[in-house]
Amino acid sequence: MTLLLGATGAGKTLLLKRLEIAPHISKNGTDLHFEEMPPTIPTVGTNLVTVSVGRRQEITVREVGGCMGPIWKNYLKDAHNLLYVIDVADRLQVAASCVQLLSVLAAESLPLIPVLIVFNKIDMPDRMSPSEIESLFRLKDIAHCCGRKFDTVEVSSCSGKGLGEIISWMDKNTIGK
Template sequence: MACICVGPKGSGKTHLLSALKNESTIDITTHSVSTVGTNIFKIAIPNYLISGLNQSNKKEKYSTILEIGGCMAPLWRKYFNNVNKIIYVVDTSNLCQISCAGVLLYSIMADPRLQKTKFLLVLTKMDLAYRQMRNEALLMLQMAKLKKQLKQNLVIVEASPITRDGFEDIYKWLDTVRRKAIEGYKERKSEEDSKSKTSESNVKGPLHQGSGPTIDSSISDLEKLCQEREKQDGCNRVRIR
């Protein structure tokens, strides 16, 4: 799975992804149960947010996200293979949980398999938090220290499934990472093709590159050498006689 969504238990991952998938399914009365196991969400990126999309091309772009329950934190590492983007959700209204969330985030970003992975830190439930809670959450997460010690690209977004704040930034992040992954794949493909062409030309050698002597020229040179040798032999016979 190319994209996974993780976070502490009860941080609001299911609420957030459900609202991103279909905004009409989440309101102030919606309640969800903590995920035990995994969920898969196929989220459509709005066309007006997709960079470089032609007006004639109305085909929707999707991003498939695997949500892993917070109670499965000891098993998160088993899902890190071939992951190029991670959404990490933190509940800003629960200050008692933020320090634990920071420890989990640090342990994830320190994994050797995720050194080139793009991270999106979502401070969710902002509708339940007062404004100062954002600064307190970043301070408790020790974001300044994380950015100095770890080299991954970490983007921070404030969001709320109820008010839909921050959704546009999340959609844009998903589209940007998707496009960069496609561009990277095309670059690697072109490099592999050029290397294969170079190796094929080296195997064929100069006879197939038009440089150096050809077979026909070598035969004609050999014939000339034989004729000269015959002339010399004839002259030597005349002298002997």
Template sequence: MPGGERGVAMCLLLGAAGVGKTLLVKRLQKLSAHDGKGDLGDPPPTRPTVGTNLTDIVAQKKITIRELGGCMSPIWPSYYGTCRALLFVLDASDPTQLSASCAHLLGLLSSEELAEASVLVLFNKTDLPCYMTVEEMKSLMRLPDIIACAKQCISTAEISAWEGTGLAGVLRWLQDTHRASR
């Protein structure tokens, strides 16, 4: 079973293909290098993740984010064992993807290995036009009910990895989650 380094917080970054996971982790890494402040500059180029990427973010302590490609969802469970924090990304500009993302999220939340993980559900691409609001999407997927019934502590955030909006909050969440899991 894939493992994590002792003393390092392991965070899984999951979501369907094309939701912006790679750009998100690159932007978080750059933001953490600047202590959560400053201009992120132009978005770096990305390619779809095939397999897994490990990225270290130094936010008071080292946090390792393991990004798993969306097409790898059948083997996501083999990475749950070392996870204490989970970033789950949805594409807020594509509500047609909502039901599949909701099914993935429910599968994650029902896993015993993730029962004590903190979860942050990220609605990414809020900078793009969409015919539904994030509140409408949350209602459609019954997210308030999911949160009420889940074993995990679940938070949500609206972000744009492209523009960098909301990423300082994600970095704070990672720091706070790491402190709480010690």
């Protein structure tokens, strides 16, 4: 199972909806393009969705609501990989997201699994630049302190940019397929 975490409003639910239908739109792992914006409401609790990745491979993705941050650690032990979503257009939330990310990566209950940090909402006009993200998050320092490697991707769940990279990453990095 893939675990999907991130602060409230980071775009996890829309990302999950897009990942669920993405394989039906494109099989080649490129950027996807969506015309309509499906309605979403903040997740209180969890959502479970099956995502098709690769050939005949299906992965269950469990989204845990941002409001449930204090109990995320209870879901870590069952994860085969982790997607952590950060809204790079909400500057007030970015610092809190960084603290939550550090908390998740340092959790004793987090097995040594692949982690993908998803910088979402890159299509927004007030988004942070890649250099601002690097400066604020200090990703190399985080990786060194936590003793774990992780990957990053910039996406727009709204437009579909980068979603093919997430699907490809999930296909390659699912432990216990």
